[in-house]
Amino acid sequence: MAVMDYLTTRKDDLVGWVRKFSLFPYPFVTACCGMEFMSVSSTLYDTDRFGAALPRFTPRQSDLLMVVGTVSHKQAQVIRKIYDQMCEPKWVMAFGACATSGGFYRNYAVVQGVDKVIPVDIYVPGCPPRPEMVIDAIMMLQDRIANDKHPILPSEQPPPERS
Amino acid sequence: MPTFYEAIVDRLGPRCLRTWDSHGMLVLDIDASQLLVVVEALKADFGCALFLDVTAVDYPARQPRFDVVYHFLAPAQMQRVRLKLQVDEHAAEVPTLTGLFGSARYMEREVHDMYGIRFAGNADLRPILLYEGFEGHPLRKDYAMEHEQPIVPYRT
Amino acid sequence: MQYRPPVSSPLAQPLDPSHVVVNIGPSHPATHGTIQIVAEIDGESVVRADVHCGYLHRGFEKEAEHHTYHNIIPYTDRLNYCSAMNNNFAYAAAVETALGIEITPRCKWLRTLLAEYNRIADHCTCVAASAMEMGGMTAFLYLMTVRDYIFEHMNHLSGARLTYSYVRIGGLARDLPDGWLTRLEEILQFTENYLERVHGMLDRNRIFIGRTRDVAAMTPEHALHWGYTGPILRSTGLRVDLRKDNPYLAYPDLDFEVPVGIKGDNYDRYYVRMREIDESIHMVRQCMAQLPEGPINVDDPRIVLPEKELVYTRIESLIHHFKLVMDGVQVPAGEVYSAHEGPNGELGFYLVSDGTGRPYKLHVRSPSFVHMGGMHTLLEGHQVSDIVPTFGSMNMVGGECDR
Numbered sequence: 001m002a003v004m005d006y007l008t009t010r011k012d013d014l015v016g017w018v019r020k021f022s023l024f025p026y027p028f029v030t031a032c033c034g035m036e037f038m039s040v041s042s043t044l045y046d047t048d049r050f051g052a053a054l055p056r057f058t059p060r061q062s063d064l065l066m067v068v069g070t071v072s073h074k075q076a077q078v079i080r081k082i083y084d085q086m087c088e089p090k091w092v093m094a095f096g097a098c099a100t101s102g103g104f105y106r107n108y109a110v111v112q113g114v115d116k117v118i119p120v121d122i123y124v125p126g127c128p129p130r131p132e133m134v135i136d137a138i139m140m141l142q143d144r145i146a147n148d149k150h151p152i153l154p155s156e157q158p159p160p161e162r163s
Numbered sequence: 164m165p166t167f168y169e170a171i172v173d174r175l176g177p178r179c180l181r182t183w184d185s186h187g188m189l190v191l192d193i194d195a196s197q198l199l200v201v202v203e204a205l206k207a208d209f210g211c212a213l214f215l216d217v218t219a220v221d222y223p224a225r226q227p228r229f230d231v232v233y234h235f236l237a238p239a240q241m242q243r244v245r246l247k248l249q250v251d252e253h254a255a256e257v258p259t260l261t262g263l264f265g266s267a268r269y270m271e272r273e274v275h276d277m278y279g280i281r282f283a284g285n286a287d288l289r290p291i292l293l294y295e296g297f298e299g300h301p302l303r304k305d306y307a308m309e310h311e312q313p314i315v316p317y318r319t
Numbered sequence: 320m321q322y323r324p325p326v327s328s329p330l331a332q333p334l335d336p337s338h339v340v341v342n343i344g345p346s347h348p349a350t351h352g353t354i355q356i357v358a359e360i361d362g363e364s365v366v367r368a369d370v371h372c373g374y375l376h377r378g379f380e381k382e383a384e385h386h387t388y389h390n391i392i393p394y395t396d397r398l399n400y401c402s403a404m405n406n407n408f409a410y411a412a413a414v415e416t417a418l419g420i421e422i423t424p425r426c427k428w429l430r431t432l433l434a435e436y437n438r439i440a441d442h443c444t445c446v447a448a449s450a451m452e453m454g455g456m457t458a459f460l461y462l463m464t465v466r467d468y469i470f471e472h473m474n475h476l477s478g479a480r481l482t483y484s485y486v487r488i489g490g491l492a493r494d495l496p497d498g499w500l501t502r503l504e505e506i507l508q509f510t511e512n513y514l515e516r517v518h519g520m521l522d523r524n525r526i527f528i529g530r531t532r533d534v535a536a537m538t539p540e541h542a543l544h545w546g547y548t549g550p551i552l553r554s555t556g557l558r559v560d561l562r563k564d565n566p567y568l569a570y571p572d573l574d575f576e577v578p579v580g581i582k583g584d585n586y587d588r589y590y591v592r593m594r595e596i597d598e599s600i601h602m603v604r605q606c607m608a609q610l611p612e613g614p615i616n617v618d619d620p621r622i623v624l625p626e627k628e629l630v631y632t633r634i635e636s637l638i639h640h641f642k643l644v645m646d647g648v649q650v651p652a653g654e655v656y657s658a659h660e661g662p663n664g665e666l667g668f669y670l671v672s673d674g675t676g677r678p679y680k681l682h683v684r685s686p687s688f689v690h691m692g693g694m695h696t697l698l699e700g701h702q703v704s705d706i707v708p709t710f711g712s713m714n715m716v717g718g719e720c721d722r
Contacts, residue, residue, distance in 0.1 A: 027348075028346055028352070029348075029351070029352040030352045030353055030374070030375055030717065031352075031353075031375055031377075031397070031400065031717055031718055032397055032400035032481060032482060032718060034351070034352060035400060035401065035444070035481055036480070036481060038444075038447075038448075038463060039463060039466070039467050039470065039480075042459075042460055042463035042464065042467065043460050043463070043464055044463075044464060044467045045467075055348070057347070057348045068352075069352070069375075070375060070377055072374060072375060072376055072377065073294065073311065073312065073313050073314055073315075074293070074294045074314075074325045074373055074374050074376065075345065075353075075374045075375070076313065076314060076315040077314050077315055077322055077323070077325065078345055078346055078374075079346075080315050081322050082346060104393065104394075105377045105378060105382065106308070106309055107301075107308045107309060107311075107377070107378035107381055107382055108301050108306070108307075108308060108309065108310055108311050108312065108378060108381070109292075109293070109301075109311075109376045109377055109378045110311075110377055110378065111311075111313070112311075115318075116313075116317045116318065117315050117317070117318065118318075119318070127482060128480070128481050128482065130480065163318060185653070185654060185655065185656075186416050186417075186653075186655050186657075188656060212543045212544075213543050213546065213548070214546055215546070215658075215665065215667065215684055216667065216669065216682070216684040218669060218680075218682040220671055220679070220680045221680075232669065234656055234667070234669070234684070236665075238543070238557065238559045241559075241561075241564035241565050243656065243658075245656065264544060264545075264546065265544050265545040265546070265692070265693055265696075266544070266545050266546025266689050266692050266693060268692055269688060269689065269691065269692030270688075270689065270692070273688070277380075287329075289326050289327065290325075290326055290373070291326070291371075291372065291373050292372070292373040292376040292721055292722075293373065293376065294325035294326060294373075295325060295326055295327060296325075301378065301381055302380055302381060306381075308378070308381050308382070308385060314325070
């Protein structure tokens with residue numbers, strides 16, 4: 001019925017608004033981009049204004065996995081396990097050139113982009129990216145979350161599994 | 164009054180194959196069998212209390228293939244000494260320095276990981292920068308740089 | 320997917336059935352993201368600890384064998400990324416020693432100034448991170464603000480906030496822009512102001528003292544046996560500093576003290592770093608006052624890239640530019656080991672050259688890697704909650720440890 005569709009979209013808008021302004025990042029910090037992550041969380045470029053300030057250093061309680069820095073093959077198992085431990089809904093941000101595509105390390109030790117191991121929602125290029133770029137990425141992700149469908153009612157289909 | 168380097172060459176020169184100066188640093192070229200004696204003498208008599216580094220260089224066209232290079236620092240005189248020895252690829256074994264210097268543990272593990280040179284007496288030669296299941300030794304000249312060995316299967 | 324630990328640990332079999340084996344890391348906020356500590360615990364105290372590194376191994380040495388000397392400069396930035404210029408300068412010094420050239424006086428003083436400036440940033444990061452991990456969020460935010468101003472200032476100089484790639488073989492990328500030194504003085508005053516606040520918050524704080532005093536204490540012999548250098552060795556009481564004992568760059572002409580600790584515990588390491596920031600500020604001011612005029616780069620067309628306007632108008636400059644970019648700086652065959660005093664300790668580069676434009680072998684003697692080798696001795700016998708302050712005071716930087 002049209003009324004049900006209208007109510008579902010309003011529900012999606014509300015849930016999207018709530019979810020986008022209360023992101024709990026899990027900063028999976030490995031390398032130099034971690035310094036920029038520290039800068040972007042601090043006072044000059046604040047992520048707290050976007051609701052994305054409080055890092056939860058456990059995958060069980062976080063919904064945004066920020067892969068900050070280079071992922072090596074030794075670390076890839078760890079990141080896959082952490083991604084699997086997170087509950088839906090979850091998003092992944094590839095922070096920096098190394099997480100996006102391996103950066104300028106094209107050798108035996110580095111995974112050429114973390115999207116070879118986990119699905120990524122938003123890529124932030126830069127080596128390391130400026131804090132403003134990270135904030136831009138968070139805002140883009142928030143737009144995507146706001147416009148997304150959020151099937152939380154029992155009558156709705158759950159979203160397809162991304163592996 | 165001999166200088167620090169002259170004293171070392173006087174005392175340990177007979178045990179070395181060659182000694183020379185490299186940009187102001189004394190280099191001793193020794194045989195692997197003399198390693199422990201020379202290092203003990205450097206530590207006990209010449210004050211080389213800080214073991215800085217061990218690494219290896221690969222010359223695949225040469226026999227013996229590897230050059231194992233040690234660096235020591237004497238903090239009191241602030242002078243450094245380099246030790247070099249040559250190791251064959253098929254008998255790639257060198258005595259360990261873990262009995263004299265604790266810092267040798269990790270550095271020897273790294274050389275083993277990267278080049279495949281064993282350190283006799285170091286019981287802990289697990290991979291340190293790489294992981295178990297990695298085949299080959301990356302810093303050898305015949306290991307292709309882009310040859311990756313992923314553990315996690317790639318998606319798509 | 321079945322998770323298997325990448326490197327097995329002998330601690331998988333505990334000594335006593337009542338002991339618990341706990342895994343800390345590698346994804347842990349306080350292990351700076353890349354160290355795994357497997358600890359065997361009896362109640363709250365650590366009986367044995369096994370430190371695993373290598374989760375950020377990025378193949379620096381293998382990459383260096385395939386790139387020209389100038390192309391390696393961005394890779395050196397990412398070693399100790401908190402103070403990228405120190406790595407740049409140590410690497411350039413190794414290549415310049417192998418080439419046998421002497422840099423210009425202005426370059427020497429400018430490199431000293433920037434090395435000390437970066438040391439301030441590195442020590443600020445270390446103190447901020449360790450304070451935050453013990454709960455002192457305010458100190459973290461103060462020092463991050465200081466560091467951000469330093470980053471923006473370095474951005475004005477070199478174009479990047481964190482990984483500058485500012486050095487060139489035989490000189491620097493470009494000279495100082497206008498107004499840079501005035502802003503530098505403002506930032507130094509700002510830093511001193513904020514450091515006073517951090518001193519006020521942490522120095523006599525009962526909780527901070529309780530968590531750091533007499534924890535992980537080391538004697539100088541222990542430190543030398545396990546290969547510690549830098550502020551950690553100085554906190555044990557041994558006055559070993561390459562800037563005083565083996566001076567390089569402009570350090571012979573600078574007047575500074577080397578702060579030394581007493582007991583070698585976490586508190587001493589924190590305090591030595593804070594005093595070193597003060598000494599670095601003093602050194603930066605001296606460098607600003609004594610900076611000579613003159614060219615930045617050595618006047619040798621086989622090493623230094625020519626000016627762009629010359630490349631476009633003169634054929635010799637075009638040829639030099641082409642050869643330098645395609646073939647690299649031709650370094651005579653030989654080997655050299657050159658060490659600088661990085662913020663973590665002795666940062667050494669061992670370069671073996673075969674006469675071409677690419678190194679035959681480039682090895683980094685990284686202080687953090689050696690410090691991790693001895694860290695298990697500092698954890699055993701202490702409590703689980705001491706692992707975090709001890710680890711923070713080591714200033715393990717992942718890029719430098721694993722290369």
